[in-house]
Amino acid sequence: LDNHLVEIFRNFIDNENIVSIKEYGDGHINDTYLVTTDSSQYILQRVNQEVFNITNLTNNYKQLFISYKTLDESIKHFPDLCKNKDGELHILDSMGSAWRVAEFLDNINAFSISPDIVTSTLAGKAMGRFQNFLNRLDTDSFIDTIPDFHNPHKRFSSFEKSLDNSESALISAAKPEVDFALNNRYITDNMSNIISNNILPVRITHNDPKLENILFKSDKSDAYIIDLDTIMKGTLIFDFGDMVRSITSLAKEDEKDLAKVKFNFDHFRALAGGYFSELTNTISKSEKENIYNGILSVIYVQGIRFLGDFLEGNNYYKVQYPEHNLVRCRTQFKLLKEIIEMETEIKSFLRSN
Ligand code: GN1
Ligand code: MG
Numbered sequence: 383l384d385n386h387l388v389e390i391f392r393n394f395i396d397n398e399n400i401v402s403i404k405e406y407g408d409g410h411i412n413d414t415y416l417v418t419t420d421s422s423q424y425i426l427q428r429v430n431q432e433v434f435n436i437t438n439l440t441n442n443y444k445q446l447f448i449s450y451k452t453l454d455e456s457i458k459h460f461p462d463l464c465k466n467k468d469g470e471l472h473i474l475d476s477m478g479s480a481w482r483v484a485e486f487l488d489n490i491n492a493f494s495i496s497p498d499i500v501t502s503t504l505a506g507k508a509m510g511r512f513q514n515f516l517n518r519l520d521t522d523s524f525i526d527t528i529p530d531f532h533n534p535h536k537r538f539s540s541f542e543k544s545l546d547n548s549e550s551a552l553i554s555a556a557k558p559e560v561d562f563a564l565n566n567r568y569i570t571d572n573m574s575n576i577i578s579n580n581i582l583p584v585r586i587t588h589n590d591p592k593l594e595n596i597l598f599k600s601d602k603s604d605a606y607i608i609d610l611d612t613i614m615k616g617t618l619i620f621d622f623g624d625m626v627r628s629i630t631s632l633a634k635e636d637e638k639d640l641a642k643v644k645f646n647f648d649h650f651r652a653l654a655g656g657y658f659s660e661l662t663n664t665i666s667k668s669e670k671e672n673i674y675n676g677i678l679s680v681i682y683v684q685g686i687r688f689l690g691d692f693l694e695g696n697n698y699y700k701v702q703y704p705e706h707n708l709v710r711c712r713t714q715f716k717l718l719k720e721i722i723e724m725e726t727e728i729k730s731f732l733r734s735n
Pocket of ligand 2: 409411590609611
């Protein structure tokens with residue numbers, strides 16, 4: 383057992399014997415461990431403070447948990463965070479790292495690829511229900527944990543900066559992707575226009591609801607939402623877009639064989655059906671009308687974020703090899719192309735649902 387991890391965990395749970403502490407999951411930003419004790423299991427996490435402001439993050443978690451209790455929700459949407467001895471949701475260690483402990487949910491499955499239609503429908507439903515819960519919260523009590531997180535204009539500008547700062551060898555290695563990014567910047571321009579018209583309702587949204595951040599009960603009766611770090615003001619169409627990004631392609635985000643990265647209409651229908659069935663009464667006309675643009679924007683922005691990080695030498699996302707971010711970028715752009723080819727069919731499906 384790693385003494386430092388044990389010491390940190392003891393701040394939250396001190397009356398159970400620790401059996402093991404193992405690295406866990408596939409998150410790109412924070413460090414996650416599974417702690418097994420003689421009577422239970424927990425998630426221990428080190429929050430990446432280069433990405434998140436921990437004070438704002440914990441403020442938002444408190445809002446979430448307070449609201450959860452006062453609104454008396456009948457369904458469980460997400461796992462609880464444990465309090466430390468002083469009643470706080472995170473601690474800082476001697477090196478200044480921020481740590482927290484969450485409840486580990488039993489009998490659940492996480493997927494990086496949707497295994498079947500039922501799962502895609504359930505993912506949509508679970509996020510739809512979660513959005514309905516978020517709609518009841520006080521928007522102003524949430525602080526942005528990452529300002530401009532989905533701002534398409536800002537994302538494009540930082541991509542241009544990465545391009546300027548990049549070594550020429552890296553730019554040559556990514557020539558087709560850089561060209562694609564530059565040729566398709568209209569996607570962020572269009573989205574920026576829509577946003578500046580102020581027609582999209584400002585809601586509290588998840589902002590990172592990729593499939594891996596949805597945990598499915600083994601009996602497929604329900605699902606929980608995790609990775610609540612980016613819950614803040616945002617727009618629903620980007621949440622839907624991120625689900626489309628991670629659910630409709632049936633390939634891993636870092637799949638090297640692009641032939642496997644294809645837009646799957648059946649899974650799209652299932653996902654959208656599940657999501658909209660929960661949101662019929664809340665989704666606005668402007669959201670519905672711009673949802674296709676939202677999908678394009680999220681996938682394009684994800685592509686240029688991976689590409690920009692590759693060009694800058696992989697400072698942001700965890701990588702397993704130097705081209706990892708470039709490989710990730712390629713899957714995003716491939717999916718984006720597939721979706722653009724299906725524009726008419728996708729739009730007509732969205733109109734009739
Ligand atoms: C990151 O932490 P994780 O792996 O759930 C990223 C998301 C990206 C996602 C791509 C704070 O999410 O924005 O969509 O990777 N989170 C942050 O897989 O940048
Ligand atoms: Mg995350």
